[in-house]
Amino acid sequence: MNWFLEIIKAVLAALAVFTFLAVVGAMLGVYLERKISGWIQSRLGPKHVGPQGLLQTIADTVKLLQKENIVPSNADAITFNVAPLMAVVAALLAWIIIPFGPAFGRVLVVRDINIGLLFFIGMASLIVIAILLGGWSSNNKYALLGGFRSASQMISYEIPLALAVLVPVMMAGTLSTVGIVEAQRGGWWGIGNWFIFGLPGNRGLIVPGFLAFVVFLTAATAEVNRVPFDLPEADSELVAGYFSEYTGMRFALFQLGEYAEAFAMAALTSVLFLGGWHGPGLPGIVWFFIKMFALVFFLIWVRWTYPRLRLDQLLNLSWKGLVPLGFVLVLVTGWLLV
Amino acid sequence: MGELAAFIILAIVTLLPAVVVVTSRNLVRAAMSLIPSFLGVTGLFVLLQAEFVAGIQILIYAGAIAVLILFVIMLTQGGTGTALRQVNEQQLVGGLVAGALTIALLGLLLRTPWPLVGGTLPRSNVAAVGGAFLTNFILAFEISSLVLLVSLVGALVIARREQ
Amino acid sequence: MQVGLNHYLAVSALLFGLGLYGILTRRNAVAILMGIELMLNAANINLVAFNRYVAPGALAGHVFALIIITLAACEAAVGLALVLAVYRNLETIHVDEINVMKW
Numbered sequence: 001m002n003w004f005l006e007i008i009k010a011v012l013a014a015l016a017v018f019t020f021l022a023v024v025g026a027m028l029g030v031y032l033e034r035k036i037s038g039w040i041q042s043r044l045g046p047k048h049v050g051p052q053g054l055l056q057t058i059a060d061t062v063k064l065l066q067k068e069n070i071v072p073s074n075a076d077a078i079t080f081n082v083a084p085l086m087a088v089v090a091a092l093l094a095w096i097i098i099p100f101g102p103a104f105g106r107v108l109v110v111r112d113i114n115i116g117l118l119f120f121i122g123m124a125s126l127i128v129i130a131i132l133l134g135g136w137s138s139n140n141k142y143a144l145l146g147g148f149r150s151a152s153q154m155i156s157y158e159i160p161l162a163l164a165v166l167v168p169v170m171m172a173g174t175l176s177t178v179g180i181v182e183a184q185r186g187g188w189w190g191i192g193n194w195f196i197f198g199l200p201g202n203r204g205l206i207v208p209g210f211l212a213f214v215v216f217l218t219a220a221t222a223e224v225n226r227v228p229f230d231l232p233e234a235d236s237e238l239v240a241g242y243f244s245e246y247t248g249m250r251f252a253l254f255q256l257g258e259y260a261e262a263f264a265m266a267a268l269t270s271v272l273f274l275g276g277w278h279g280p281g282l283p284g285i286v287w288f289f290i291k292m293f294a295l296v297f298f299l300i301w302v303r304w305t306y307p308r309l310r311l312d313q314l315l316n317l318s319w320k321g322l323v324p325l326g327f328v329l330v331l332v333t334g335w336l337l338v
Numbered sequence: 339m340g341e342l343a344a345f346i347i348l349a350i351v352t353l354l355p356a357v358v359v360v361t362s363r364n365l366v367r368a369a370m371s372l373i374p375s376f377l378g379v380t381g382l383f384v385l386l387q388a389e390f391v392a393g394i395q396i397l398i399y400a401g402a403i404a405v406l407i408l409f410v411i412m413l414t415q416g417g418t419g420t421a422l423r424q425v426n427e428q429q430l431v432g433g434l435v436a437g438a439l440t441i442a443l444l445g446l447l448l449r450t451p452w453p454l455v456g457g458t459l460p461r462s463n464v465a466a467v468g469g470a471f472l473t474n475f476i477l478a479f480e481i482s483s484l485v486l487l488v489s490l491v492g493a494l495v496i497a498r499r500e501q
Numbered sequence: 502m503q504v505g506l507n508h509y510l511a512v513s514a515l516l517f518g519l520g521l522y523g524i525l526t527r528r529n530a531v532a533i534l535m536g537i538e539l540m541l542n543a544a545n546i547n548l549v550a551f552n553r554y555v556a557p558g559a560l561a562g563h564v565f566a567l568i569i570i571t572l573a574a575c576e577a578a579v580g581l582a583l584v585l586a587v588y589r590n591l592e593t594i595h596v597d598e599i600n601v602m603k604w
Binding site: 341342345349352357365368372375376379380383385387388390394395398399402403404407409411413428429431432433435436437439440443444447448452453454457458460463466467470471475476478479482485486489490493494495496499 | 571
């Protein structure tokens with residue numbers, strides 16, 4: 001009956017990850033975004049609902065849940081319903097391999113697959129299908145255009161994402177996330193061995209390490225459709241892009257998928273380049289959360305600092321800039337490691 | 339027992355959407371059903387302890403080829419032609435030929451006494467496949483990378499608008 | 502009952518037959534390409550199953566399956582580019598209507 005126990009454990013782990021993401025990712029993430037964007041723009045964010053506006057996201061969710069569920073008349077009903085579900089499921093599945101830190105004697109991770117990073121990139125590429133189907137099934141030209149733009153942007157930036165992931169994989173020698181974090185332990189004050197600073201025996205790797213960090217962060221921002229790469233959901237141009245026809249709970253599901261993937265990318269950046277749960281002093285899990293939220297703050301900060309890139313500038317940046325740079329980084333890392 | 343249950347579920351997840359792919363009149367629905375079929379094949383690879391091939395299958399088949407097929411269907415408006423006839427006149431003969439070939443394959447494959455060897459695959463799939471690519475199969479590796487380059491350039495040239 | 506080589510071979514033979522039916526009976530060029538992808542997947546299942554049960558140790562089956570996946574991607578890209586070019590010129594992608602050499 002061993003396999004039955006495994007299924008129960010998997011269901012419980014899935015529930016735990018979903019609850020964590022619904023609380024931290026959706027509620028805290030949306031609240032932080034509105035507060036921080038308010039401060040950057042010299043205004044206060046939400047303040048009325050609850051102390052300092054902390055219950056704002058709950059109020060928003062309740063509002064969205066009681067909105068009318070509209071399905072456009074000529075839309076393909078099955079595809080229309082399946083698209084947000086697929087986006088959420090793919091984004092949640094990507095959280096399987098992210099290690100939170102050591103607790104109770106073992107590392108907290110849903111399942112440490114030994115091809116963990118390959119699985120993560122695969123899940124990121126499944127979200128593209130959900131967006132394309134969402135744009136198509138709305139039976140709306142603007143939604144379809146938004147779906148095409150978003151899909152072409154996301155598949156263009158998957159390649160720099162995969163190439164930038166290869167650099168820490170080569171430095172650690174394993175595709176498993178727990179293995180990569182374990183390879184960054186020790187060092188000066190718990191920080192010296194982070195992959196962004198190269199390997200301890202091979203300090204020349206700081207150049208590809210840091211550049212791969214930059215490439216990964218850029219590609220991750222484009223993958224989750226955030227500014228400066230959010231042309232598909234440009235508020236002022238395409239109404240709301242591929243989810244203009246989605247109302248109520250389905251809209252909330254798309255947003256949940258997007259925030260879950262943004263947090264997953266931030267968590268994976270800290271695992272790959274910033275040492276995961278290693279750091280001086282505080283317990284591992286606290287460091288993991290500090291790094292994840294620092295990167296999310298950086299993403300929000302970038303959102304309100306840079307203007308939006310046009311579609312051809314965006315695609316040029318990927319194909320003519322980041323892809324050659326990624327190849328050069330992989331070559332240099334391989335050459336330095338031999 | 340658990341492995342058998344997993345195999346049956348994965349076989350159904352692979353074969354049932356494949357039936358939808360080849361018989362549906364709505365092309366977008368057919369392309370959508372390709373994805374659970376590919377994911378079922380991924381599951382079968384994982385059952386066969388081939389996790390690197392499974393990862394690559396998700397990444398390339400479900401994540402790139404399925405997207406490409408969906409793109410082209412949406413660009414050529416294949417999905418709006420649900421009233422058009424989607425199958426040609428060869429349905430009966432085609433069905434007979436495919437059915438005969440399937441039965442012949444099943445009979446052939448299931449009756450041959452294959453020399454089964456009970457070994458185990460290398461622990462780290464990725465390292466072993468990488469090593470095999472760079473030592474035993476290096477010619478195939480180089481030629482397939484050349485084919486990739488040629489098809490990349492070729493697809494770009496063919497699909498470009500005449501200016 | 503253990504899952505043996507025969508189970509995987511049966512699944513791959515059925516998938517191959519379905520793909521062949523799709524190629525022989527569909528009018529739309531993209532639907533024919535979808536049938537081709539199903540047949541290539543069936544071949545991949547076969548190769549990996551044989552690797553596990555008949556020749557473990559040397560990963561020839563996995564290597565061959567990976568090369569097939571690569572070439573399937575190439576062929577899908579070029580095939581779909583051709584479909585787009587034909588659609589742009591002939592306004593149709595039903596293969597029984599593309600029977601003239603010049604337009």
